[in-house]
Amino acid sequence: VLDIEGLEMARQMCLQEFELFKAINPRELLARSWKREDLLISSPNLLKMIDRFNQFSSWVSYSVVKEENLKKRASIIVKFIKIAK
Numbered sequence: 001v002l003d004i005e006g007l008e009m010a011r012q013m014c015l016q017e018f019e020l021f022k023a024i025n026p027r028e029l030l031a032r033s034w035k036r037e038d039l040l041i042s043s044p045n046l047l048k049m050i051d052r053f054n055q056f057s058s059w060v061s062y063s064v065v066k067e068e069n070l071k072k073r074a075s076i077i078v079k080f081i082k083i084a085k
Contacts (some may be wrong), residue, residue: 013083
């Protein structure tokens, strides 16, 4: 994580996220359709974006806690904050 330029990581993430975002049909957002039983049919693209968010947040958490060195751990947290900005 620390070896990758933060701005470039943010750019690449935005490109990937935008592809998922633009595929979401506005109907997928109506009447909480992602909570219905047929959610795979009613909100497939929204679910893909939610899954992507969950994967990324899990990766961020893992990247932080796997580091035993506290200074490196802090550096990783700072890096992810800068990427988020």
